[in-house]
Amino acid sequence: MTLPQKRKPPTPTSHEPDLTKEWSDDHLLCHCTNTSKGTILSHMAKCHRDPDRIADKTGASTKCGTCRAYLEELCAIAPQPLPAKKLKKCLLIIALIIACIGLALLLKGIA
Numbered sequence: 158m159t160l161p162q163k164r165k166p167p168t169p170t171s172h173e174p175d176l177t178k179e180w181s182d183d184h185l186l187c188h189c190t191n192t193s194k195g196t197i198l199s200h201m202a203k204c205h206r207d208p209d210r211i212a213d214k215t216g217a218s219t220k221c222g223t224c225r226a227y228l229e230e231l232c233a234i235a236p237q238p239l240p241a242k243k244l245k246k247c248l249l250i251i252a253l254i255i256a257c258i259g260l261a262l263l264l265k266g267i268a
């Protein structure tokens with residue numbers, strides 16, 4: 158009886174920059190833990206952009222380590238979510254602009 162051979166992911170080289178960008182969300186990033194790119198991205202959306210935190214949460218890159226470079230690349234190139242503090246500031250500015258426009262329209266209507 159022969160056991161199924163584990164497929165090893167290719168190791169990234171300097172000739173393949175941003176390789177993970179081209180992967181679909183169901184592409185397996187970590188073959189040891191069956192962790193897909195989509196799983197990594199969903200954890201990154203929860204503000205875990207640190208490869209070590211993502212490794213802790215998903216198990217990716219915690220076995221043979223072959224996929225570590227891909228995990229780090231994905232953390233480095235994926236778009237940054239807008240931090241909550243900046244988002245609140247943007248919403249406050251938009252609310253102020255709307256209030257000013259409303260006040261100007263109101264004053265114009267009175268005059």
Ligand code: FES
Nearest residue numbers: 187189221222224
């Ligand atoms: S491929 Fe082995 S730890 Fe990810």
